[in-house]
Amino acid sequence: MNTGLIRIAAVLALLILTVSITGCMYPDERRGENNPAAAKEFLVVVQNAVNEYQKETGLLPIQNSTMDTPLYEKYVVAFKLLQNRGFLSSIPANAFERGGTNYYIVINEETNPEVKLMDLVSYQQAEAVQKAVDDYRGTHGGVLPAASEAAKSFYWIDYKLLGTDPPKVVSVYTGQTLSLMMHETGRVVIDYAPDLMQLVQKQKIQPMQGKDMRALLAESFPHAPAKSYPYFWTQKEPRVSAK
Incomplete structure (x- = not known):
């Protein structure tokens, strides 16, 4: 075989191997961190966990805040509370607690609690x-x-x-x-x-x-x-x- 072709084949093989290894290093969850579809899926999972927590305890799984905290920043989801009761297996990849760029918050807390994102x-x-x-x-x-x-x-x-x-x-x-x-x-x-x-x-x-x-x-x-x-x-x- 021509020496040049052998070198090209070797380079291609190395590239394929590198891509394969890189793909294995990053789980699907991390790859979808900034994906809008993934974000919606994360919201559904956290919403269900919040609903189950409130159903069981009568409370919302939120961090403490002050009276002066603005409306759409006030009720940050406390993931540890959800995890401790087994309602959530892992924190979403796009959450601040996982190195992401969002806080998960609750709005309409008194009438119809709904989980939303707050862009950090x-x-x-x-x-x-x-x-x-x-x-x-x-x-x-x-x-x-x-x-x-x-x-x-x-x-x-x-x-x-x-x-x-x-x-x-x-x-x-x-x-x-x-x-x-x-x-x-x-x-x-x-x-x-x-x-x-x-x-x-x-x-x-x-x-x-x-x-x-x-x-x-x-x-x-x-x-x-x-x-x-x-x-x-x-x-x-x-x-x-x-x-």
């Missing part, structure tokens, strides 16, 4: 800007690094004053880039108005007056809108509100 990537981006805003206020007599007004009681952030570029916050709902804004108290949140508007237009929804529109995102997607204030349908658009 965008959460941590907002937290990093929060720290920068707090540091700026601390060295400027409590003044906010505010640019123009975003809505009543809300402001866009002047990143030049912070000496940094705005983070690229990618929406878990639409994939578009979202902005951060500040409440007049200095709390930094994600502006979900573009996501809400796209959802309303795509699904041809007629939002109910006086109802917090964030529920539409939580009902329509696996993720809950963390780092947010309520939104209400006003003059044919979603508007953030501190109330």
